[in-house]
Amino acid sequence: MNFLDHIRRCNAHDLTQFVPWFIGAARAGYVRPALAKRLQDFPDVFETRASGLLLLPSLRTPLERTVALKNVLAKLREDGIGGPHRLEPYAVVERVGGPSLMAIDRGAASAFGIISTGFHMNGTVGGCSAGLAMWIARRALTKMTFPGLLDNIVAGGQPATLSVAENVLKECQEEADIPARLARLARPVSLISYTMEVEGGLRRHAMYVYDLELPASFQPYPFDGEVESFQLLPIGEVAEIIRSSLDRFKFNCSLVVIDFLIRHGLIDPDDPDYFALVTGLRGAMP
Amino acid sequence: MNFLDHIRRCNAHDLTQFVPWFIGAARAGYVRPALAKRLQDFPDVFETRASGLLLLPSLRTPLERTVALKNVLAKLREDGIGGPHRLEPYAVVERVGGPSLMAIDRGAASAFGIISTGFHMNGTVGGCSAGLAMWIARRALTKMTFPGLLDNIVAGGQPATLSVAENVLKECQEEADIPARLARLARPVSLISYTMEVEGGLRRHAMYVYDLELPASFQPYPFDGEVESFQLLPIGEVAEIIRSSLDRFKFNCSLVVIDFLIRHGLIDPDDPDYFALVTGLRGAMP
Numbered sequence: 001m002n003f004l005d006h007i008r009r010c011n012a013h014d015l016t017q018f019v020p021w022f023i024g025a026a027r028a029g030y031v032r033p034a035l036a037k038r039l040q041d042f043p044d045v046f047e048t049r050a051s052g053l054l055l056l057p058s059l060r061t062p063l064e065r066t067v068a069l070k071n072v073l074a075k076l077r078e079d080g081i082g083g084p085h086r087l088e089p090y091a092v093v094e095r096v097g098g099p100s101l102m103a104i105d106r107g108a109a110s111a112f113g114i115i116s117t118g119f120h121m122n123g124t125v126g127g128c129s130a131g132l133a134m135w136i137a138r139r140a141l142t143k144m145t146f147p148g149l150l151d152n153i154v155a156g157g158q159p160a161t162l163s164v165a166e167n168v169l170k171e172c173q174e175e176a177d178i179p180a181r182l183a184r185l186a187r188p189v190s191l192i193s194y195t196m197e198v199e200g201g202l203r204r205h206a207m208y209v210y211d212l213e214l215p216a217s218f219q220p221y222p223f224d225g226e227v228e229s230f231q232l233l234p235i236g237e238v239a240e241i242i243r244s245s246l247d248r249f250k251f252n253c254s255l256v257v258i259d260f261l262i263r264h265g266l267i268d269p270d271d272p273d274y275f276a277l278v279t280g281l282r283g284a285m286p
Numbered sequence: 287m288n289f290l291d292h293i294r295r296c297n298a299h300d301l302t303q304f305v306p307w308f309i310g311a312a313r314a315g316y317v318r319p320a321l322a323k324r325l326q327d328f329p330d331v332f333e334t335r336a337s338g339l340l341l342l343p344s345l346r347t348p349l350e351r352t353v354a355l356k357n358v359l360a361k362l363r364e365d366g367i368g369g370p371h372r373l374e375p376y377a378v379v380e381r382v383g384g385p386s387l388m389a390i391d392r393g394a395a396s397a398f399g400i401i402s403t404g405f406h407m408n409g410t411v412g413g414c415s416a417g418l419a420m421w422i423a424r425r426a427l428t429k430m431t432f433p434g435l436l437d438n439i440v441a442g443g444q445p446a447t448l449s450v451a452e453n454v455l456k457e458c459q460e461e462a463d464i465p466a467r468l469a470r471l472a473r474p475v476s477l478i479s480y481t482m483e484v485e486g487g488l489r490r491h492a493m494y495v496y497d498l499e500l501p502a503s504f505q506p507y508p509f510d511g512e513v514e515s516f517q518l519l520p521i522g523e524v525a526e527i528i529r530s531s532l533d534r535f536k537f538n539c540s541l542v543v544i545d546f547l548i549r550h551g552l553i554d555p556d557d558p559d560y561f562a563l564v565t566g567l568r569g570a571m572p
Contacts, residue, residue, distance in 0.1 A: 095561065095562075096560075096561035097557070097558035097559065097560055097561050097562070098558070119555075163556045164555045164556050165554075165555070165556060187550070187551035188548075188551050188553075188554070188555045189548070189549050189550070189551060190548065190549065190564065191548075191555070191560060191561060191564040191565070193561070193565065206561060208555040208560075262474075262475070262476065263475050263476065263549060264473070264475070265473035265474050265475060267474075268451075268474070269405075269450045269451070269474045269477070269494040270449045270450050270451060271383070272383035272384070273383065274382075274383055274477065274494075275381065275382035275383050275477060275479070275492060275571075276381075276383070278476065278477040278568055279477070279479065279568050279569070279570050279571075282564055282565050282568065283565070283570070284565050284569070285561075285565075
């Protein structure tokens with residue numbers, strides 16, 4: 001196996017197995033056919049068109065749409081479908097950076113195949129490539145998703161209510177006890193996007209990537225308990241874990257490291273996979 | 287206008303206006319219909335199929351193909367078509383990083399719509415974002431292409447005979463008199479790709495991007511005369527030139543600067559164009 005396998009895994013999907021849903025002319029997301037069928041039970045919210053499902057045009061404002069779908073989700077959850085209740089609103093957008101058309105609970109993001117965003121941060125010590133070390137988190141065993149797997153030092157989904165920069169400061173504090181005076185030095189450096197078929201539906205996700213060079217004296221601490229422990233590893237060791245295994249890092253965190261390796265000259269442009277890696281990390285989102 | 291306009295310009299093309307040509311099952315490039323018609327005059331080199339033009343399968347080795355097309359190009363040049371003679375062999379590949387199927391003169395790269403590669407280097411002074419300055423070249427007025435326009439400090443097409451890393455050392459010396467001991471510190475950091483319809487045909491191009499932090503005491507010198515002069519500009523001024531004009535930088539050099547601005551935290555992820563910029567800089571190559 002190699003780095004490309006991580007990218008392939010995150011981009012494995014078959015859109016013909018999904019039904020798109022629309023808000024006006026904007027494609028908002030995709031649902032599995034079984035869910036599309038179930039949504040026909042809510043004719044005051046969705047109508048069926050040849051092109052897919054349409055949110056009723058009478059739901060004119062983002063707030064009206066949000067409330068209507070919230071009621072639908074509550075009913076779906078009674079039947080154990082539509083994803084868990086995460087109590088965190090995600091914006092529904094036609095494209096990354098586009099205006100919010102409505103909000104939907106984070107737990108339903110994949111079931112409704114919306115574009116979700118978030119940020120992932122690389123925390124490193126030592127500026128020069130050879131001596132560089134990277135802080136790696138191990139996810140808490142109590143996490144709902146991917147307990148015990150390796151992760152970037154800090155990451156967070158993007159709530160509808162914050163800017164990306166505000167979310168970075170918040171999550172740095174909560175997840176790793178990084179004070180704002182340090183977190184403010186984090187630099188936005190890249191973006192990664194992928195579309196992945198998952199058990200719960202379709203994950204269409206874009207990650208804003210930040211790099212933060214930490215002082216050697218700083219020790220991250222799992223303030224909110226989402227992380228089991230942090231370890232500082234030589235960058236070559238981190239690269240080798242990812243090159244040789246698909247199951248040690250959480251699936252999308254490995255992409256963040258591969259992107260870091262590219263941006264820091266640690267993958268050779270003469271590598272035949274170089275183009276596939278760089279373009280594969282950030283495909284246009286269907 | 288804004289940064290996206292530069293990316294749009296470099297990606298404006300209509301593949302339906304081109305005829306693909308193949309080496310076996312591999313799509314090698316695209317030619318305009320007029321050239322496709324003219325190539326029918328060479329039945330010992332090309333045959334016409336429903337899918338496009340096929341290099342005769344009897345030309346089995348890269349060398350046989352190279353010689354055959356070289357003879358075709360010589361005849362085309364007598365009629366003033368097929369591009370200038372640049373006397374520099376470019377590899378013909380199905381995809382970036384793939385094996386070389388044959389070589390073709392650089393001057394015919396766009397007429398035959400092959401994937402060409404090259405590198406562009408950012409030369410900067412001062413590590414921190416705010417105080418960062420970038421060396422900008424002004425292309426010599428005697429250059430065949432884009433005389434007098436602004437350019438990155440060093441750039442070069444990728445000859446079939448060198449590795450990317452070797453080409454960087456060679457061009458650093460020739461174009462800016464950067465000695466090998468400094469040029470070796472250049473770090474591969476990114477890749478940019480675009481597909482652009484040009485007067486001479488279709489430009490399918492990938493640029494390996496390097497960053498080189500130069501000492502403040504170093505002064506580049508246009509050793510081979512391809513550059514008129516070098517100037518060191520505050521990064522904010524470079525960004526502003528590109529944000530406000532399409533005609534001061536050579537078309538593809540502006541993409542290299544935009545990519546630099548993204549990688550160095552100088553474009554805000556909360557900018558609605560952020561996703562379109564990052565993904566637009568490196569589209570999959572059709």
